Amino acid sequence: GDKDILNARFANAIVASMGMKDFTPLDMRKILAGKAAQVNVGLANYTDVVVGASGATDIETMLQLTWLKFQGVRRDEALFRSYVGKQAEQARNQTAQPGAHFGDAVMAALYNNHPRAPRTLKAEEYERIDLDRSIEIFRQRFSSARELTFILVGSFDPAAIKPLLATYLGSLPTTELTVAYRDVGLRPATGVVKREVRSGSEPKSTISLTFTGPAEFSEAEQLRLSALLEVVNLRLIDVLREKMALIYGGGASGVLSKIPYGNYSIGVTLPTGPEHVDKVIAATFEEIKRLQAQGPEAADLEKVKTNWIQNHRRSLRENGYWLGHLQTALSEGLDPGAILLVEKQVQALSAEDIRTAARRYFNEQNYVQVVLNPETQAAETVAASASKTAPSGG
Secondary structure, three states, X not given: OHHHHHHHHOHHHHHHHOOEOOEOHHHHHHHOOOOOEEEEEXXXXXXXXXXXXXXXXXXXXXXXXXXXXXXXXXXXXXXXXXXXXXXXXXHHHHHOXXXXXXXXXXXXXXXXXXXXXXXXXXXXXXXHOOHHHHHHHHHHHHOOOOOOOOOOOOOOOHHHHHHHHHHHOOOOXXXXXXXXXXXXXXXXXXXXXXXXXXXXXXXOEEEEEEEEEEXXXXXXXXXXXXXXXXXXXXXXXXXXXXXXXXXXOOEEEEEEEOOOOOEEEEEEEEEEOHHHHHHHHHHHHHHHHHHHHHOOOHHHHHHHHHHHHHHHHHHOOOHHHHHHHHHHHHHHOOOHHHHHHHHHHHHHOOHHHHHHHHHHHOOOOOEEEEEEEOOOHHHHHHHHHHHHHOOOXX
């Protein structure tokens, strides 16, 4: 329930901070000295994960660490207090930063202050975390490996690794466990929502635009959304940064999901000067409207395709790229072999695909706009206006 949000959110980190089974963190550092292996487990919003990595000669160590994660939790009140104290201190430092206020304002506006929305915690909130309840929540999931799917990617001999998998993964407990995500009702605001945050003294502003809505998930649609965002980023750099000199970074990113429901989210972040905020917003929407009306310029689309194919070919040599594709295929119910068709799918993208995507995903009747301005801006603007209108002395 909502009363356990903090206990669940920090269960992974708290358990990890106290060591592993019968071993203190210091014991573990000594045991793992000279070895390249690590394993982390985690409770996410809609998934439970076990993530490990090792060198080619330390695969067995990685599997041993995985096995240990399921064998119980080492309870250590002193290490728990130390962890909570450090987090509280970090929170005190963070809340003094303008960026923290801005990020929280974006989430609050986007999710109507929903208790499950991500936000920066206040230092005193860490005192509410209950060690035993956090351990209990962690053990509810990681006392059993039931329904977990393990994906191994890397340089290994399948025949040599099978006995190790049988020994360490095959012997994990698989007691009865209810494994289904729960939709907690976290939904973005609808309509146009605009907020301003005043924080900090430097003459800097940041604009956040978030477009959300329902969407059917498919690999083809995910590709079209990604291509749209790549084109948008080219336009933002070319027009707002290079030609108009209004921004000094930022860009657009987005995601298409089907858990807990079919939806999309696009975030556009644009750092600028306080005097340019209105111009930046107007120019951004102008570029969006241009894409919706005319589609991308042929050169921009070709550039996106070329970059993607080059990056894809390079990434095929990286374990993480394969792992990410296989995990997505598993969680979204897609064909794991689709990674081999990426080049063909990218080449098939048309200007009309991008134009259609721009119309579908940039809904000007449904977005959240949050602007971070310095606290001192209002007084400076008034003073500047006054000096302009003041009568000159005789």
